[in-house]
Amino acid sequence: MAANPGTLTAPAELAEPAVRLSGLTRSFAGRTVLDGVDLDIPAGQFTALLGHSGSGKSTLLRAVAGLDHGVAGSGELAAPERVSMVFQDSRLLPWRRVLDNVVLGLKGREARERGRAALAEVGLAGRENAWPGELSGGEAQRAALARSLVWEPELLLADEPFGALDALTRLRMHGLLRELWERHRPSVLLVTHDVDEAVVLADRVLVLERGRIGLSLTIDLPQPRSYRDPRLDTYRTRLLSALGVEETGGPEGAQPADAPDTEAPGTGAPGTDAPDTDAADTDGDDQ
Amino acid sequence: MTHLLPDSAAPAAAPTVPRAAAATATASSASAATSAPSASAGAVSAGAASAARRRGRRLGPGKRLPAARLIGPLLVLAVWAIASAAGQLDPGAIPAPWTVLHTGARLWTDGTLPSDMLTSLRRAGIGFTIGLTGGVLLALASGLSRTGEALIDGTVQLNRAIPTLGLIPLLILWLGIGETFKIAIIAIVVYIPVYLNLHSALSGIDSRFVELAEVIGLRRWEFVRQVVIPGALPGFFVGLRLAVTSSWLSLVVLEQINATSGLGYMMFQAQNYGQSDVIIVGLIVYGVFGLISDTLVRLIERRVLSWRRTLGH
DSSP, rough: OOSSTOOOOOOHHSOOEEEEEEEEEEEEEEEEEEEEEEEETTOOOEEEEOOTTSSSSHHHHHHHHOOOOEEEEEEEEOOOSSEEOEEEEESOTTTTHHHHTTTTTTOTTTHHHHHHHHHHTTTTOOOSSSSSGGSSSHHHHHHHHHHHTTTSSSEEEEEEETTSSOOHHHHHHHHHHHHHHHHOOOOOEHHHHHHHHHHHHOOOOOOOEEEEEEEEEEOOOOOOOOOOOOOOHHHHHHHHHHTTTTSSSOOTTTTSSOOOOOOOOOOOOOOOGGOOOSOOOTTTTTO | OTTTTTHHHHHHGGGOOOOHHHHHHHHHHHHHHOOOTTHHHHHHHHHHHHHHHHHHHHHHSOOOOOTHHHHHHHHHHHHHHHHTTTTTTTTSSOOOOOHHHHHHHHHHTTTHHHHHHHHHHHHHHHHHHHHHHHHHHHHHHHHHHHHHHHHHHHHHHHOOOOOGGGGHHHHHHHOSHHHHHHHHHHHHHHHHHHHHHHHHHHHHHHHHHHHHHHHHTOOOOIIIIIIHHHHHEEEEHHHHHHHHHHHHHHHHHHHHSSSSHHHHHHHHHHTTOOOOHHHHHHHHHHHHHHHHHHHHHHHHHHHHHHHGTTTOO
């Protein structure tokens, strides 16, 4: 565990990280998807993980969640005891009412009270007895958030949780997620393909590339952030170029053959010469 | 960037114009091109209205008629009654509705019909209960454990391949010609669809829910109770309804081949004496049994699967 030899680290980094991956390798049918990933997530940090479709983001997340039994791989992985996960679909059991879904698996007399409180916190007070089929997409995802909250997770894993929502609902959900994070302070690992979502929400954005963490970018701006904040543009540009997307609009030589699932955001930064220099605190591979 | 704005704004705005307004605009601009402004004013609005209606044309079958399901049977009954009254039907082959009604009342009051009905109901009831229990237990054992599946599934699939009514001679040899073999046949006929549908529903549980249960850390039993079994209930009810239908079917066959009591026996006797009215009474009773049992299963299904009504509608 002597990770930083020779350097005096800040107190925050001395603390045991919530998640530690070292040399994590996973492969499916001979194809290496994760190729020795080293990653520490400090306790309480909101981390976003970007990557193309098929870059292994979900594989990494599922490995951390312990959902990858039967997958060939090696490496070390340490994750906290209490881990919750939010999926792209709400994954509410259609045959259980909303409150029963939220407290699914929760023991004890106060379980339902906690479920009610969690539902109230995500703005679903009064919908406890609804069937999941009666909820809108956004409401269902709120209920899924409530279900992950009742476990008071030390680590919240989110696999493109807003990917299936419409743009307006997604904005509202961003606010809610950030709010919940500030109140409960779990470590968050948010897998997304949306660069805007990553830079607005996360403290640190990782780019997964060819099975490794290609870029780790600390977003050193106060919350709440506005999508229009011009200071985000430099981060966007760096992330997009790490993803192989140039913002100039025309197809660049560096672009990979299979189209990435991220799109250049319309907030017009003149992409040609992105000032990398003042992108504060890019901590490439500090962990 | 700036010179792009008007271009990009225009197509973005266009789809938000309400359809009706767009239709009106098209219609009025078309009429403006023609040279009779005042006379065509009415035509313009009519054109716009019809355009709006044309877009909204209904393609579904529309609202259901009241008591729609009864209309067909009542029509058949009316034709039957009219043809009988007009003397168009041979009363030996197809007796008049009132003759059948009268025969039914007579059989009921002299006690034959109630006792035959009771015998038939008892057979069906016992056979069905045994078959249902067996089917559910086997499906649970085979759907929830790999060992169970290895032991049970192949055997049941083999059993399913043999038409159950083909087992009648063998079962008569084994169990004699009494009630036991009839009940056994009905039980076999019932357990197969129950097993097949419940087993496939149990083993086809959505892997997304399995993942969820793993993340939450559900215990095995909780997982089975909260996720697997409720998720398999729709499949179970499909099997149950098939089982109800086939239990009546096998009952009819059993009672007409080898019986000395029951509805089928009553009808078999009537055939020997040329009493078509008695046969029709028997058929009606069978039909009523089938209808009641199917309705009952549907009602239970609606209650148990009430969450489903929120999905489709």
